[in-house]
Amino acid sequence: MSLSVKCxxxxxxxxxxxRVRCACGEPLWIDSDPTTFSWDDCRDRGGMWRYEALLPIDQPEGVAQAAGGTPLVRSxxxxxxxxxxxFVKDEAENPTGAYKDRGSAVAVPHAVATNDDVVGTVSYGNMAISTAAHATSLGRECVVFVPEGTSSVRLELIAQYEPTIVQVAGNYAKLYAxxxxxxxxxxxxxxxxxxxxxxxxxxxxxxxxxxxxxxAVPDVIALPASSGGFASGVWLGIRELERAGVIEEPPRLCLVQTATADPLTRAFEAGAMDPTPLSPGEIGDTIAHSIGNPxxxxxxxALTAVRDTNGTVVSVTDDEIRTAQRRFAVDGGFCVEPASATTLAGVSRLADRGVITADESVVLVPTGTGFKEIGTKETAVAAETIHRDVLRDRLETLLAR
Amino acid sequence: MSLSVKCxxxxxxxxxxxRVRCACGEPLWIDSDPTTFSWDDCRDRGGMWRYEALLPIDQPEGVAQAAGGTPLVRSxxxxxxxxxxxFVKDEAENPTGAYKDRGSAVAVPHAVATNDDVVGTVSYGNMAISTAAHATSLGRECVVFVPEGTSSVRLELIAQYEPTIVQVAGNYAKLYAxxxxxxxxxxxxxxxxxxxxxxxxxxxxxxxxxxxxxxAVPDVIALPASSGGFASGVWLGIRELERAGVIEEPPRLCLVQTATADPLTRAFEAGAMDPTPLSPGEIGDTIAHSIGNPxxxxxxxALTAVRDTNGTVVSVTDDEIRTAQRRFAVDGGFCVEPASATTLAGVSRLADRGVITADESVVLVPTGTGFKEIGTKETAVAAETIHRDVLRDRLETLLAR
Known part of the structure; x- marks a missing residue:
């Protein structure tokens, strides 16, 4: 099951x-041949495995089989x-509550089939949870590298799948290399x-x-952007569908970053080809911690993907993210994590700028559930206590308001 | 959109x-006419709306459209x-992380289309979260009745959708009536x-x-059982497919209860037609709080459904539930709430008794995600801290173990 990778x-x-990176320094991806692909070639299956013909492995069993196939709904x-x-593409509806399962569902079974190595990952969040879940379900040991001082709630989320958790002291940003x-x-x-x-x-x-x-194709797809991995995957998909002749005009890719970690926005605005890395001193706190990659x-x-699709990159503040997270819940019924709420905040900014217009179809991709972060707010919830003997009287007053 | 209901x-x-209950005292349900139904009549859609032909409302937009369509995987x-x-039917992969969304996706839009009333529900858990999410997404006010003393985490989960939350003092079990x-x-x-x-x-x-x-049909479907609502829905589905001639032999319905609240198990074992209600003094604590209905x-x-399908009812202890929850995560890669882990614990008991055999296909239905309950454990997670300068050396030792 050895595959060819390409820059x-x-x-x-x-x-x-x-191999992950090219001699030229850029990341690699797997080339597939979509030239004869059409929607008729999809398998009659749920989940992402209906596209098995364009994937580098056959459909596995277990939790990997449950990845993808998330709802896309008009909202x-x-x-x-x-x-x-x-439109909302609700990636929270994955086995571990995040789009990361799509990646783990291919990467982990492929690794397990190819070698006897322990599986690992570098993440203190969704990717750690996802990788640990997929590895243990295949009986493969897993080591997860998280930053020193990771919160106990986050450790517990990861620990339920029983990987070895290593908290790494020192510059965590260097851990990719x-x-x-x-x-x-x-x-x-x-x-x-x-x-x-x-x-x-x-x-x-x-x-x-x-x-x-x-x-048809949507006018815009809005994603949160951190490592650039998800944007790369989406762009790879666009390129393959273009080569297959299945789509003509690609959707515009709009990437959204948090204003406290915005190396892509900086580069995009400067017209640069490469991200503008932040120095440790420049990195601020953000509630959107899933996308704080400096x-x-x-x-x-990811920047090339944006240019190739006539898209854009935009940053939003924590206040905008909070407002958007509330709107997702109250106007949409969706519980999303702050990093995912950036998509709505970003599109709102772009609409204000006239980059997106009111009649355009925009797919927001909340990449992860907010349920993993509940119970951490400081504000108490208002909830009146009423005895059931007087419930009817009190309710009559409440409903008359 | 007025519908006929039947006992x-x-x-x-x-x-x-x-109307919810018949003059005879039993709950009602909606009669549909499946006599001409076949799988070919399914809509070409994701989610539960592919069965629109057998549902009492047309597919709504928004979060209701995102309900159902969960993965069923061999595990x-x-x-x-x-x-x-x-096989695992992962109902955690619903918009609010629980099967309740299937019910809310029909009930809430139907209520909103039928009358101008405020929408309400009685629940301190998944049903409250789901009902509040679906109501607010349609711009309809919602009142949620929870028991006095509901935890702040649980209140926060509900409160994000901004319903009016009323904590009810007095006997909460009477609140259904x-x-x-x-x-x-x-x-x-x-x-x-x-x-x-x-x-x-x-x-x-x-x-x-x-x-x-x-x-084919699976041999067994295992569900957690509390109010009996979900079991009723599953049985209604079985009856409709039988009437349509789509299935011949029904799957055996196995309902699992927690040993601390087991009115169905008691009745089933006694051969009774009706549940054996627990008196307030008989109700014990359980980690499976979603299914503690006395x-x-x-x-x-639900008992009639079990008998009609040649199924059974079984109870499990908190220790068995804890073990099963861990197995779901470590052997399956699925994060399930304790109430959902009962399915695995229950099937294991039934296999020990010879009621289920090793070659039989059993669909476990974890009804809700465990992610809403993380961060509440008392045990600290073991996670060694290593500086990245010595990571390679230390890892070499770790991997050699």
Whole structure:
């Protein structure tokens, strides 16, 4: 099951699927041949495995089989907040509550089938949870590298799948490079954020969106952007559907960052090809901690994706994120994590700027559930206590308000 | 959009879809006519709305459109723990993380289209969260009745959708009857656990399972049982598919209760038609708090479902539930709430008794995600801290173990 990996920038090929980066420095991805693909080639299956023909592995059993196949719904309640015709692609409805399962569902079974190494990852959030879940379900040991001082709630989320958890002291941002080095030297396969097999899994989100809209395409797809891995996968999907002749005009990719960690926005606004890394002193706190990457390893590829699709990159503040998170819940009925709420906040900004217009169809992709973060707010919830003997009287007053 | 409701026991019909219970005392459900139905009549859609032809309302937009369509996967990692061939129907992959969304997706839009009443529900858990989410997404006010002393985390989960939360003092178990009374006298439509429109939504879980297995059927479907609402919906689905001639032999329904609140198990073992209600003094604490109903309003219907399908009812202890929850995570990769883990614990007991055999296909239905309950454990998570400068050395030792 050895696969060929390719560089999007210089075109170099490698017959080594453990390789993550090209000699030119850019990340690799897996080339598939979609030239004869049409929607009729989809398997009659739920989940992302209906696109098995374009995936590097066959459908596994277990939790990997349950990844993807998330709902895409028209959500008119969010139109006002967004300033556009909103569709929600609810990636929270994955086995571990995040789009990461699409990547793990390909990367982990592939790693397990290819070698005997321990599986690993670098993440203190959704990717750690997802990788640990998929590894243990296949009986494979897993090591997760998290930053020193990770909260007990987050450790508990990861620990339920019983990986070895290593809290790493020192500059955590350097751990991506460390991980590639460790994978080469030790019997561990650290599946980083943009491991080529993960990117293959991510492209299925784009396939699902486009199949649902076919033969039309949405005007805009809005994603939170951190490492650039998900944006890369979505762009890979767009390219494959274009080569297959299934879509003509691609949807515009709009990436949203938090204003406290905005290396892609900085680069995009400066017209640069590569992200503008933040120095440790420049990184601020944000409630959108899932997307706080100061030096995204697939950042240049994500920027290329944006330019190739005539898209854009925008940053939003924590206040905008809070407002958007509330709107997702109250106007949409969706419980999303702050990083996911950026999509609505970002589209709202772009609508204000006239970059997106009210009649355009915009797919917001909340990438992870908010349920993993409940119970951490400081504000107490108002809830009157009433004895049931007087409930009817009191309710009469309440309802008359 | 007024619908006819019918009593499963005495056969009485009512042309009043706000009516929940028959004059004979039993709960009502909505009769549909499946006689000409076949799988070819399914809509080409995701989610539960592919069965629109058998549902009492047309597909709504928004979060209701995102309900159902959950994965059903073969999960061989769980075979040993279960003592059977395990399939997992992961109801956690619903918009609010629980099967309740199937019920709310029908009941709430139906209520909103039918009357101007405030929507309400009686629940301190998944049903409150789901009802509040679906109501607010349609711009309808919602009142949620929870027990006095509900935890702040649980209040926060509900409060994000901004319903009016009323903590009720006094005997909470009586609130089901109170709710029916309030719905009749005040401008509030309290959608209780077995409101007929909810039951219609629940039957889609059974349709999805059977369509996936078609033309075969699974040998056993294992559900947690509390109010009896979900079991009723699944049985309604079985009856409709039988009448349509789509299935011949029904799957055996196995209901699992917690040993601390087991009115259905007691009745089943005594050969009784009606549940054996627990007195307040008999109700013990359990970690499976989602299924602690001491006097299930659809209990008699659930017992009839079990007998009709040659199924069974079994109770499990908190220790068995804890073990099963861990197995779900570690052997399956699924994060389930304790109430959902009962399914695996129950099947394991039944396999020990010889009621289920190792070659039988058993569908476990974890009804809700465990992510809403993380961060409440007392045990600290073990996680060594290592500086990245010495990571390679330390990892070498770790991997050599």
């Amino acid at each position: 999007y920038r210089c075109g170099e090929h490698y017959d080594d699927d453990a 008119p309640g969010l139109d006002d907040a967004a300033g556009a015709r909103v 460390d991980a590639l080095d460790l994978s080469e030297r030790l019997p561990i396969d650290v599946l980083v954020s943009d491991a080529p097999t993960r990117i293959s899994g991510y492209k299925t989100a784009l396939f699902e969106i486009c199949e649902e809209f076919a033969p 030096d995204p390893p697939s950042g240049a590829r | 499963y026991r005495c056969g009485e019909h009512y042309d009043d879809d706000a 061989p990692g769980l075979d040993d723990a279960a003592g059977a061939r395990v 109170d709710a029916l009374d309030l719905s009749e006298r005040l401008p509030i439509d309290v959608l209780v656990s077995d409101a007929p429109t909810r039951i219609s939504g629940y039957k889609t879980a059974l349709f999805e399972i059977c369509e996936e297995f078609a033309p 006097d299930p309003p659809s209990g008699a219907r």
